[in-house]
Amino acid sequence: MRKVAIIGIGQTQVSEHWEKSLRELAGEAIFAALVDAGRETADGLFIGNMLSGLLNGQENLGVLIADWVGLQHAEAVKIEAACGSGGAAVRAGLMAIASGEMDCVIAAGVEKMTDAKPNETTAALATAADADWEAAHGLSFVAINALIMQRYIHQYEWEHADFAPFSIVAHQNATHNPYARLPFAISSHEYATAKMIAEPINLLDASPIGDGAAALVMVPADNISSNGRTNGRPLVTIEGSAMATDNIAVHDRLDPLWLTAAEISSKRAYSQAGLTPKDIDFFELHDAFSIMSALSLEACGFIERGQGPRLGLDGEIGISGRIPIATMGGLKARGHPVGATGVYQIVEVVEQLRGQAGNNQVIDATIGMAQNIGGSGAAIVTHILKAHK
């Protein structure tokens, strides 16, 4: 199997882009990634997106965007795995290169959510859950996560305030990210007194939706010059890539407090990379809700079961901590344009590995991990990237 390198990255700010169409948004990120890579075209385009049909009245999204960015006649499809669509699109691009079918691929994610009415967006997001057995009973996505958090707090004897560091760290990191949706710091008092959404999840436990796009240019690593650097930057390769799934409905899982798909996909990625959790310098996890940060950290082996909040309380998740997370703001503060999020995560990992993360730079970052979750833990994609310095 051919190893894959990421040689270009691009992103738009996550925001309310009422002035830009879906294709314009995607194009902005893709053109930036091509310029960054020093390339003009690609053989294929894999678009991570969840809601273009429901919220933008547009399917055939691969073709729409390939056409717009001038990838004339290139292969192009949309990949959907709910909020895990972006990570799945990166996996699709990896397989296209590894199989020898393509020599240069663009994997991008785009989502345009803020033109719709809030209740439309909530209903659209619920299509990530089991339509017949969860959504049909009125369970919104925040409600499903609230049930999980409620149970977690009860079973492992935490208090709501123990989750504060996840949100505080993410917001702090976002203050230095020009692409972030909510680039401001929050205090523990603000966290504790934020408006309740679905008990125990309050406004500052939840990530904001948004409009945004992110893109990568991927090539076989053996195409890169042998000194291992591109444009004077460290070469970044994908060392581990895996996806696993779980029962779509939380009530079908043996343990609703354990992300089995995160455990399986991260173990597979560690094994491919020949690494263990100790080797990971930072972790862009899927903090759609603060409870998800705890569950991801546990399932990926960074702390024992039920102890996720401990890492935050002990100061281990900040930029200079043992396992920095959400280094550019995470879903919580960079924002969560759902189908694009998984690609934003990889873009941010590459920024760190290249040493381009500015005030948020993780010192000596060499190995970065990203994990993208679709549904309430149902579809989980894990990537491990390495800088060759």
Added chain:
Amino acid sequence: MRKVAIIGIGQTQVSEHWEKSLRELAGEAIFAALVDAGRETADGLFIGNMLSGLLNGQENLGVLIADWVGLQHAEAVKIEAACGSGGAAVRAGLMAIASGEMDCVIAAGVEKMTDAKPNETTAALATAADADWEAAHGLSFVAINALIMQRYIHQYEWEHADFAPFSIVAHQNATHNPYARLPFAISSHEYATAKMIAEPINLLDASPIGDGAAALVMVPADNISSNGRTNGRPLVTIEGSAMATDNIAVHDRLDPLWLTAAEISSKRAYSQAGLTPKDIDFFELHDAFSIMSALSLEACGFIERGQGPRLGLDGEIGISGRIPIATMGGLKARGHPVGATGVYQIVEVVEQLRGQAGNNQVIDATIGMAQNIGGSGAAIVTHILKAHK
């Protein structure tokens, strides 16, 4: 690159399956394919589907179906390329195996369209076109094809009646297909006098939508016993597989009467297989509308530009003709459950190559081609399969 074999096929009848949910429909085809292959599980599931979000309120479709059919923790995503989603899902499965990432893949297509009101379905199908520049102006999908057919009849001096053989042959072939939606013959008089839909497309130029699912089990060809047969059947391998795209909006194309993406993808597939159009024993083309049959035959090199209807008028497209098409009824009469259609086509090619096509068997069929189109010629996937007897 590892060559891929198809060792299992399954399908449901294309019909109005009001009694079956989306997952039940997909499961029926997938279980049939697994039984046919003599397998119990797979490493990954690629679901071709266009409209589950809009018409069934369900995304995260890969996980939903993997969960339902018991592919516990397997990788699973939905692939969308409008009506070309099924063919694109087969391509995704092929790349997963060819890359070495997986050793057994299920590629399936499912679509459930008849629960919705007809105007909802028409609006949903229009999302395959350019939402901002075609659909927004009220252009339905049949209207786009009507404009193309109108221009074709004018430019190449045909009459509407010259397209009759495409529909008559498809309906004739469907009479022997137990999975067909419209398993009855039609006469040239019925064709000529059918209800007008969007001039010059009448009811018998257009394929019917429907609910249906089809599935394949794919493995590396080198996993098969060296005598080249499985369960006493000829081994069927994928010899060519390619996808190309074109401008999404017909008005952006230099020549609206030429399927450039069909030409490119078929030439690439011919080249991979080391074959020419003369070597193709039969062709499952994308006869969503009769005009599309003519355009596909031309772009794939079976007849010169502007002369597609000639093949029908000369009796060349029937089961014993020079280039049999729609051998099990095609989109026109087997039915067109949009995101599933591309997988139905491959299932039917395998049936022919195994000699399981009953009354519709193409004698000595060794090489079969399938072509699946998303949008009005915008996303085109071509596969060439071979029987090793």
